[in-house]
Amino acid sequence: MISIRGQNVAPSATLAITAKAKAMKAEGIDVIGFGAGEPDFDTPEHIKEAAMAAIQEGFTKYTPTAGIPELRDAVAEKFAQDNGVRYTHSQILISCGAKHSIYNLMQVLCDPGDEVIIPAPYWVSYPEMAKLAGGQPVVINTTAEDNFCVTPEALERAITPRTKAFILSSPSNPTGTLYSLDQLKPLAEILVAHQVYIIADEIYDKLVYDGIRYESITRLGEAVQEWTILVNGVSKTYAMTGWRIGYAAGPEEIIKAATNLQSHSTSGATSISQKAALAALTGPQECVEEMRQQFELRRDYIAGRFDDLAIASYVKPQGAFYIFPDVSACYHQKGRNITNSFDLATYLLEKAEVAVVPGAPFGEDRAIRLSFATSLEQIEEGLNRIQEALE
Ligand SMILES: *Cc1c(COP(=O)(O)O)cnc(C)c1O
Numbered sequence: 001m002i003s004i005r006g007q008n009v010a011p012s013a014t015l016a017i018t019a020k021a022k023a024m025k026a027e028g029i030d031v032i033g034f035g036a037g038e039p040d041f042d043t044p045e046h047i048k049e050a051a052m053a054a055i056q057e058g059f060t061k062y063t064p065t066a067g068i069p070e071l072r073d074a075v076a077e078k079f080a081q082d083n084g085v086r087y088t089h090s091q092i093l094i095s096c097g098a099k100h101s102i103y104n105l106m107q108v109l110c111d112p113g114d115e116v117i118i119p120a121p122y123w124v125s126y127p128e129m130a131k132l133a134g135g136q137p138v139v140i141n142t143t144a145e146d147n148f149c150v151t152p153e154a155l156e157r158a159i160t161p162r163t164k165a166f167i168l169s170s171p172s173n174p175t176g177t178l179y180s181l182d183q184l185k186p187l188a189e190i191l192v193a194h195q196v197y198i199i200a201d202e203i204y205d206k207l208v209y210d211g212i213r214y215e216s217i218t219r220l221g222e223a224v225q226e227w228t229i230l231v232n233g234v235s236k237t238y239a240m241t242g243w244r245i246g247y248a249a250g251p252e253e254i255i256k257a258a259t260n261l262q263s264h265s266t267s268g269a270t271s272i273s274q275k276a277a278l279a280a281l282t283g284p285q286e287c288v289e290e291m292r293q294q295f296e297l298r299r300d301y302i303a304g305r306f307d308d309l310a311i312a313s314y315v316k317p318q319g320a321f322y323i324f325p326d327v328s329a330c331y332h333q334k335g336r337n338i339t340n341s342f343d344l345a346t347y348l349l350e351k352a353e354v355a356v357v358p359g360a361p362f363g364e365d366r367a368i369r370l371s372f373a374t375s376l377e378q379i380e381e382g383l384n385r386i387q388e389a390l391e
Pocket of ligand 1: 097
């Protein structure tokens, strides 16, 4: 008999639609995929070479659970530069992806019934990870009018004596919107006053557009830093999703507990991947800017196409590689059996052979998520098909 925990965990909805699209492709159907949650670029050459060198040198044994010291140095340097915080080695944990970092944090922060505030639309894994840790997700709905950002009033209302943590996803998956430092300030004041930990998922910090310089919540000063755990990784910035390297940095006692936990599950992350991540963080950074520029061109194109689609409204993404249009005007129309985001995604897959992700698992059933981590030609053809299918 499967445990209650095992029975209650939902499969990742983003992976489900990708699987269905893959199956159709295998049948020879020319599916255009907007489902991908990863860069379509190849991992830069110098990073691959570092990994190959690691293999050649026999760097293929267990590493310290918290990660090799050189990589923790490189992560410390990154956070010092980008976030303005100086972390020591004992405040940094390397894990098997940022997803693993957040999972570990949930496990060591939540007691049964502790509340984790998660703004919606949210990344699908946050509520599941909170629940798996015995925590209680408390969802704050945000609106397109507010750029999908939480207001101080809504945050204040959601906090209770059981609130343990707040998850800040900026730039956001699935909306691509981000918080300015001015917007973060009142939120941070509330969170610090109530002694709520801030889990800042900054996995898209290098993928921002319109000339914006990303500013982390840690820029608000020491009091905020003491309540913040930064989460980042190499997956999105360096097109390294399969290498599985992420990291967390924050208060020593939390990182220590997470390291202990990790020592009984995965142990240290893959030795070879750690060497690759080291090369990514310390090597030339031009590749990051090149990929970012490609994403920005695609963002401009896809936003332009949605401007022409009368039945969808959207907030222009300023980061990440997703657009999250409200398509609820397509629901409940005569002749089509579409009443929600799952129906619409299924309709688009079957009728237009275009794979998108339904918004419901992200906490917003009026929307669908399209990833623009695919070529401009694919985006153009996919949007042509969507336009034809919906209008
Ligand atoms: C992709 C992603 C992650 C984690 O990626 P890893 O490959 O596990 O490092 C974390 N948060 C968000 C919002 C993401 O989109």
